[in-house]
Amino acid sequence: MPERREPTSLQRYREKWTWDEVYWGSHCVDCYPGSCPYRVFVKGGRVVYEEAAGTVATLVEGVPDRNPMGCQKGAAWKETLYGRERVLFPLRRKGERGSGEWERISWDEALTEIADALLDAIQEAGPETIVHEMTPAEGGFMAIWPVRRLLCDLLGGVSTDVNAVINDFQPGHYITWGKFNPVNTPESRWQTELRLIWHSNPAYTQIPNYHLGPESRYQGAEVIHFAPDASPSHIHADYFFPVRPGTDAALALAMCKVIVDEGIYNRTFVQRQTDLPLLVRLDTRRFLRGHDLEEGGRDDQFYWLDATTGRVVPAPRTTLDPGEVDPALEGSCDVTLRDGSRVRVTPVFELLKKRLEAYTPEAASKITDVNPEVIRMVARKVATKRTAIGMGMNLCKYYHGDLVQRSMLLLLALTGNWGRHGSGIGSWSPGNFEGPGIFAMKTKPGPEETRRVLAQREAAVPLIRAMNPEGTDEINAIEGIVRATRMGLSNYVPPAWMWYFHSGFNERWRVRDWNDPSMKRPFEEYVREALEKGWWEGVVSPPPDKPPRVLFEVGGNMLRRQRGGRTHALKHLWPKLKLIVSVDWRMSTTGMYSDIVLPAAQHYEKPNFHLASPTLLQLTFSDTAVPPAGESKSEWEIFKLLAEKVEERAKARGFLQYTDASGRERSLENLGYRYSLGLETVDEVIEEWMRDTALAGNVPKTESLKTMKKRGYAMFTNIGQSVFMLNQAADIEPGKPFTSLTWHTEKLIPYPTLTRRAQFYVDHDWFLEAGEELPVHKENPPMGGDYPFVLTSGHNRWSIHSMNITNRLLLQTHRGQPHMVMNTGDALRLGIEDGEEVRVYNDCGSFLVPVKLSGSVRPGQVIVYNGWDPYQFRGWTGPMDVEPGMVKWLHFAGGYGHLRYWPIQWQPVQVDRAVRVNVEKVRGEAMGQAKEGERVRSAPKRSQPPPPKSGPQEYVLGPFGGLMTREEFEAWQAQQQKQASS
Numbered sequence: 001m002p003e004r005r006e007p008t009s010l011q012r013y014r015e016k017w018t019w020d021e022v023y024w025g026s027h028c029v030d031c032y033p034g035s036c037p038y039r040v041f042v043k044g045g046r047v048v049y050e051e052a053a054g055t056v057a058t059l060v061e062g063v064p065d066r067n068p069m070g071c072q073k074g075a076a077w078k079e080t081l082y083g084r085e086r087v088l089f090p091l092r093r094k095g096e097r098g099s100g101e102w103e104r105i106s107w108d109e110a111l112t113e114i115a116d117a118l119l120d121a122i123q124e125a126g127p128e129t130i131v132h133e134m135t136p137a138e139g140g141f142m143a144i145w146p147v148r149r150l151l152c153d154l155l156g157g158v159s160t161d162v163n164a165v166i167n168d169f170q171p172g173h174y175i176t177w178g179k180f181n182p183v184n185t186p187e188s189r190w191q192t193e194l195r196l197i198w199h200s201n202p203a204y205t206q207i208p209n210y211h212l213g214p215e216s217r218y219q220g221a222e223v224i225h226f227a228p229d230a231s232p233s234h235i236h237a238d239y240f241f242p243v244r245p246g247t248d249a250a251l252a253l254a255m256c257k258v259i260v261d262e263g264i265y266n267r268t269f270v271q272r273q274t275d276l277p278l279l280v281r282l283d284t285r286r287f288l289r290g291h292d293l294e295e296g297g298r299d300d301q302f303y304w305l306d307a308t309t310g311r312v313v314p315a316p317r318t319t320l321d322p323g324e325v326d327p328a329l330e331g332s333c334d335v336t337l338r339d340g341s342r343v344r345v346t347p348v349f350e351l352l353k354k355r356l357e358a359y360t361p362e363a364a365s366k367i368t369d370v371n372p373e374v375i376r377m378v379a380r381k382v383a384t385k386r387t388a389i390g391m392g393m394n395l396c397k398y399y400h401g402d403l404v405q406r407s408m409l410l411l412l413a414l415t416g417n418w419g420r421h422g423s424g425i426g427s428w429s430p431g432n433f434e435g436p437g438i439f440a441m442k443t444k445p446g447p448e449e450t451r452r453v454l455a456q457r458e459a460a461v462p463l464i465r466a467m468n469p470e471g472t473d474e475i476n477a478i479e480g481i482v483r484a485t486r487m488g489l490s491n492y493v494p495p496a497w498m499w500y501f502h503s504g505f506n507e508r509w510r511v512r513d514w515n516d517p518s519m520k521r522p523f524e525e526y527v528r529e530a531l532e533k534g535w536w537e538g539v540v541s542p543p544p545d546k547p548p549r550v551l552f553e554v555g556g557n558m559l560r561r562q563r564g565g566r567t568h569a570l571k572h573l574w575p576k577l578k579l580i581v582s583v584d585w586r587m588s589t590t591g592m593y594s595d596i597v598l599p600a601a602q603h604y605e606k607p608n609f610h611l612a613s614p615t616l617l618q619l620t621f622s623d624t625a626v627p628p629a630g631e632s633k634s635e636w637e638i639f640k641l642l643a644e645k646v647e648e649r650a651k652a653r654g655f656l657q658y659t660d661a662s663g664r665e666r667s668l669e670n671l672g673y674r675y676s677l678g679l680e681t682v683d684e685v686i687e688e689w690m691r692d693t694a695l696a697g698n699v700p701k702t703e704s705l706k707t708m709k710k711r712g713y714a715m716f717t718n719i720g721q722s723v724f725m726l727n728q729a730a731d732i733e734p735g736k737p738f739t740s741l742t743w744h745t746e747k748l749i750p751y752p753t754l755t756r757r758a759q760f761y762v763d764h765d766w767f768l769e770a771g772e773e774l775p776v777h778k779e780n781p782p783m784g785g786d787y788p789f790v791l792t793s794g795h796n797r798w799s800i801h802s803m804n805i806t807n808r809l810l811l812q813t814h815r816g817q818p819h820m821v822m823n824t825g826d827a828l829r830l831g832i833e834d835g836e837e838v839r840v841y842n843d844c845g846s847f848l849v850p851v852k853l854s855g856s857v858r859p860g861q862v863i864v865y866n867g868w869d870p871y872q873f874r875g876w877t878g879p880m881d882v883e884p885g886m887v888k889w890l891h892f893a894g895g896y897g898h899l900r901y902w903p904i905q906w907q908p909v910q911v912d913r914a915v916r917v918n919v920e921k922v923r924g925e926a927m928g929q930a931k932e933g934e935r936v937r938s939a940p941k942r943s944q945p946p947p948p949k950s951g952p953q954e955y956v957l958g959p960f961g962g963l964m965t966r967e968e969f970e971a972w973q974a975q976q977q978k979q980a981s982s
């Protein structure tokens with residue numbers, strides 16, 4: 001008998017890397033732009049590993065492609081797929097909310113209970129009390145689309161606007177451009193000569209594309225990094241300049257001053273693209289408008305001064321081309337108003353020069369801690385080089401982030417740095433995948449119906465143009481969506497109103513000391529005025545007298561994400577909710593506090609597309625590699641079954657018709673069919689979406705579900721007709737990077753703002769009252785109380801969203817638990833050691849967290865990176881519990897040109913950066929010793945604030961590899977010696 005041999009280690013190793021089948025995969029979460037194509041390897045019915053596919057098409061010859069596009073979260077996704085927090089069966093809570101006591105129930109029981117709660121809400125209070133918290137973490141088109149289709153489109157519930165929920169909205173972009181979302185493909189960076197990484201840490205947050213930035217240095221590009229802390233992104237920069245948190249507007253404005261004073265601004269760009277030549281009345285500080293000069297003149301007709309003739313002439317509304325006119329940037333003149341009186345007018349540029357007087361490099365240096373010569377050097381570089389600002393989603397989370405963004409855009413405008421390859425500023429945008437939108441307009445499946453919808457859409461274009469001949473396609477599309485939103489047709493609502501009326505934030509927002517001092521009146525007064533003037537008509541929903549009744553979380557995690565934290569939400573919102581449903585593949589903190597948890601299929605267990613984006617120009621497909629675990633189902637199937645159940649229960653009640661808040665008649669007849677159009681499987685729906693997208697011309701005619709299953713992606717061929725793509729104001733040109741705003745800069749097509757130019761002057765009453773009619777620097781208000789540390793955040797290396805933060809493999813690559821990064825010198829002064837648990841608190845709340853010491857962090861700053869789920873903190877409270885969740889009152893402004901709400905655009909959003917906190921030792925309790933609920937500290941005692949840093953410091957290498965001042969180092973040495981001798 002032959003001897004049986006054990007496999008050698010080489011054979012075992014080879015065996016490990018074998019598979020039965022391989023599929024296309026991706027991770028349909030919001031790791032913008034995400035959509036990395038992966039190969040998913042399956043053996044024995046389980047995913048055994050995955051790897052970046054390396055199939056991203058080369059967009060521009062000669063520019064490094066993006067392959068292999070991926071990150072460590074994607075490469076370790078199978079650990080998430082098989083994580084212990086997976087929910088495998090429908091669950092209903094048995095004990096109190098949050099008690100952790102659950103019972104397994106059947107799908108039929110779960111759906112019946114939910115359907116009855118939905119019908120109760122509709123019958124007793126109206127469908128607008130059904131709230132879906134929108135979040136990109138839901139996971140791609142096939143997760144977001146089904147829930148919105150049933151709850152909002154068909155039943156009349158509301159989705160809270162995703163951009164307010166996650167706060168990736170850039171209000172400064174919006175105020176300036178009338179849109180916040182123009183983006184470029186990363187290939188554009190290859191032509192960048194100067195890249196300012198500013199308010200961003202792309203080495204953590206842009207892992208798939210990060211390499212293009214440093215690689216552009218081979219082309220001779222320079223990279224400058226501005227940030228309070230030395231993050232990993234500074235390693236590949238040519239210069240790193242630390243900035244005091246939240247003072248970046250002063251820095252940008254000082255650079256603008258240098259550029260204006262030295263006359264090195266781009267006069268033609270300023271004249272054509274911006275409102276800086278438009279005339280302002282010095283008596284009222286308002287723009288000179290048509291109605292000032294003639295009876296019945298237009299309110300939105302603006303004027304400039306022709307430098308050649310000295311005459312005041314109307315600025316054209318349909319083009320940015322000044323024609324024969326040479327719009328003056330300087331000087332002033334008198335004009336006669338229609339009542340015969342004379343007033344003096346001057347271009348905005350003159351007012352800007354006055355404003356910039358406060359921002360000499362020396363003055364700005366005192367505010368920002370950046371050396372004045374550095375400010376001059378960078379300003380001159382920006383003025384002479386093709387410059388791009390690599391800004392992430394951090395700045396929009398600052399109270400005065402809008403002012404910083406407006407100042408940054410002013411810097412780019414003065415130097416002609418947008419709308420050409422290699423220039424611009426960061427943002428995010430959904431994209432041009434038209435299939436789901438077309439499907440929503442169809443009444444039956446099939447190409448004939450698609451052609452009908454497309455023909456109808458096509459026929460509407462000339463009608464819309466005829467209605468507003470002075471509108472551009474972009475302006476008209478925005479007008480259409482604004483109207484539809486006001487009529488309640490989009491069912492998107494800015495959640496600020498729900499937060500104010502139903503979630504207890506009225507109490508927080510009215511705290512005067514936590515707001516900017518230029519908020520002169522009580523917060524409530526601004527809110528009242530905004531409502532009385534109808535600025536938010538049609539979107540204050542659920543209305544004040546109707547609290548939300550049913551909350552749907554589909555992949556979202558409100559108790560982690562909502563500023564104010566779990567404690568605040570449980571106190572104010574939760575008691576009002578009759579039913580909370582979480583549809584998720586895992587048990588999150590919000591799931592823990594839900595009434596019913598429905599198990600969703602995970603990535604790799606259902607066909608899906610990540611949200612397409614003009615940043616990528618590619619539609620990436622993720623296939624079903626393995627069947628859904630346990631009894632989990634795709635979101636498409638879950639909401640299809642729910643639609644059928646609602647129809648069934650409604651028939652049993654004899655309740656089939658109702659009127660929603662906007663006056664629309666709604667029917668529950670055939671709800672199941674109207675949801676699915678009779679399609680049974682997700683594959684059938686995707687087949688439909690692909691064919692419809694091809695018929696609309698967004699992808700080549702040959703693309704289909706079959707080609708997606710074969711190749712894994714399709715390239716977009718045109719921008720389509722969605723308003724978010726029209727906001728890009730650029731065409732897709734084969735072989736070139738996609739660079740937004742070129743319609744404005746090259747074709748001289750107007751912007752969708754009140755003045756139809758990039759608008760830096762806002763003569764809205766509230767902006768004038770706040771002194772923010774032009775960009776200005778303002779200090780962060782002491783949100784949370786007057787405490788010595790500022791708490792900042794950002795994404796950590798291991799997680800873009802909390803779903804990855806529990807990945808066991810990734811947890812093993814770092815300390816594996818939430819931690820707060822703190823300056824070594826500060827810790828030393830407070831007697832805090834590396835790894836020691838501390839209490840962080842302010843007037844809103846507190847949390848316990850171990851400290852990681854680092855010389856990279858600025859004195860006075862503490863950082864807790866985003867993504868930890870509350871249940872990972874002891875006591876289940878984290879940084880969100882000390883965030884008051886403030887909004888800037890000015891963002892309730894409306895009734896002024898482009899300052900009006902439409903989905904994912906202008907609205908108040910909560911901020912969370914630079915919250916004030918104190919840090920104290922948890923006396924006598926080392927990490928892990930105290931038990932939940934145990935008293936862990938004696939009476940609060942204010943820590944000593946870190947001493948102010950002024951004048952030049954001598955730095956030395958301190959413990960833990962960080963920099964310390966010599967003074968701090970000597971104090972540390974003394975402490976060590978004292979400890980050693982005792």
Ligand code: SF4
Pocket residue numbers: 026027028031034035036069070071072073074075208
């Ligand atoms: Fe790409 Fe996001 Fe997947 Fe990472 S998690 S590989 S960034 S899709």
